[in-house]
Amino acid sequence: MALNPFKPSFGSTPPVLVGRDRELDDFALGLEEGPGSPNRATIFTGARGVGKTIMLSEVSERASGNGWIAADVTAGPGMLEELADLLTARAQELIPKRGRQVTSLSAGGFGLGLAPSDREAIGWRQYMTSLITALNDRGTGVLITIDEVHARVVELRRLAATYQHFVREGLDIAIAMAGLPSAVSALLNDDVLTFLRRAHRVTLEDVALDAVGAALRETISANGRTIAPGDLERASAATLGYPFLIQLVGFHIWRQSPESTAISADDVDTGIQAARRRLGTTVHEASLADLSTVDRTFLIAMAQDTGPSKLSAIAARMSVDRNYASQYRARLIDAGIIEPAGHGHVTFTVPYLREYLRDHAASMGLNTLKLDRPADGLV
Ligand SMILES: Nc1ncnc2c1ncn2[C@@H]1O[C@H](COP(=O)(O)OP(=O)(O)OP(=O)(O)O)[C@@H](O)[C@H]1O
Ligand SMILES: [Mg+2]
Structure with a gap:
């Protein structure tokens, strides 16, 4: 059994x-x-x-394959030290050790001896500059990846300032970051992070369904099983091109009868249902947990529509004025939960959130919400 x-x-x-x-x-072109x-x-x-996280892993892996050194961290306290540790370790693998002093680095021909203990003496920025210079002198570029930049930390500002310094010095360095749209817009509004504002911003979207079908088919057959074309099509359509659902749907249709070679039509139907349930308990629960009660009420008002919702209709359902509703609209767009859908409309970014909200509105306690004028039929 595979x-x-x-x-x-x-x-x-x-x-x-x-x-x-x-x-x-x-990104590769930039390098x-x-x-x-x-x-x-x-x-x-x-x-x-x-x-987003997978993109960072992928750019890091590809850069490493092309002779770069990559250090991958998640934004948070201790991130700068971790970066220095990771780069030091990678540099040590690359630069031949001198004698028995395994912790010292030496840049061939440039006479730069650098030990991790130097970090305290010369400071983080100088240490990193020397380390990157030593690597660059050997023809090795340095890629830094930082995930979850929405965790707004002092270190991120410090890194931003230092990165500008690296760039001015002409160092062969690159940086790839990832975060939720909210975080990124907050960071972009922060004057200190000028370089982030100038950074190339790539918004990752859902992927095309034919590419999803091809990937599911390839994965299934490469692992010794089969799926009929019609079933494959239903499975792909159920993902809506949302990357996490590609994995969830694939995983659940696979696990229905792993001992048989063929994935059956029943496996696909049951698997799709299971994938949608899992999506609710992972992504939807986590997204909603971060929100305020009014944010959630806004979403429940949206969930009454079958497609994109008009802001004025949402405001009416919430019994609030349009201006008030538009503040929550902006917050939810920043949080990456909804997106503009043209002509004063908004829609959900993550699939099946509408269905999840309809099913769970009562259990989220929102039916007892005290609004000034409770909207008829709301929750
Ligand atoms: N392009 C893709 N094709 C197929 N599967 C993908 C793709 N991108 C991501 N996935 C899968 O989707 C899931 C989520 O990916 P990832 O952890 O990178 O999301 P994220 O955007 O970082 O989420 P979060 O905002 O919660 O951190 C993983 O199971 C991953 O394997
Ligand atoms: Mg992530």
Whole structure:
């Protein structure tokens, strides 16, 4: 019995990375173009589960394959130290050790001896500059990736300032970051982070269904099983092109009868249902937990529509005026939960959130919400 090849968990590399060639090529081009290329500082943003973390892993892996050294961290306290540790460790693997002093670095021909203990003496920025210079002198570029830049930390500001210094010095360095749209817009409004404002911003979207179908088929057959064309089509359609659902649907249709070679029509139907339930308990619960009660009421008002919702209709259902509703509209767009859908309309970014809200409005306690004038029929 083949192991289930699908990876429905955050940060896990999928068996096939669907529909991201253009973004990956753009970033790779930035590395080739040399210091000063606008793509050398890139921020990936997008809804939860769209594949931001995976993009960082992928750019990091590809850069490493092309002779770069990459250090991957998540924004948070201790991030700068971790970056220095990771780069030091990678540099040590690359630069031959001198005698028995395994912790010292030496840049061939340039006489730069640098030990981790120097970090305290010369300061973080100088240490990093020396380390990166030593690597660059050996023809090795340095890529830094930072995930979850929405965790607004002092370190991020410090790194931003230092990165500008690296760029001015002409160092061969690149940075790729990822975060939810809210975080990124907050950061972009922060004067200190000028370089982030100039960074190339890449919004990751859902992927095309034919690419999803091809990826599901390839993964299933590469792992010794089969699926009929009609079933494959239903499975792909059920993902709505949302990357996390590609893994969830694949995983659940696979696990229905893993001992048989053929994935049956029943496996697909049951698997799709199971995938949607899992989506609710992972992505939807987590997204809603971060929101205020009024944010959630706004979403429940939206969930009454079958397609994009008109702001004026949402305001009416909430019994609030349009201005008030538009503040919540802006907050929810920033949080990456909804997006503009033209002509005063908004829609959900993550699939099946509408259905989830309809099913769970009561259990979220929102039916007892005290609004000034409770809207008829709301929740
Ligand atoms: N392009 C893709 N093709 C197929 N599967 C993908 C793709 N991108 C991501 N996935 C899968 O989707 C899931 C979520 O990916 P990831 O953890 O990168 O999301 P994220 O955007 O970082 O989410 P969050 O905002 O919660 O951090 C993982 O299971 C991953 O394997
Ligand atoms: Mg992530």
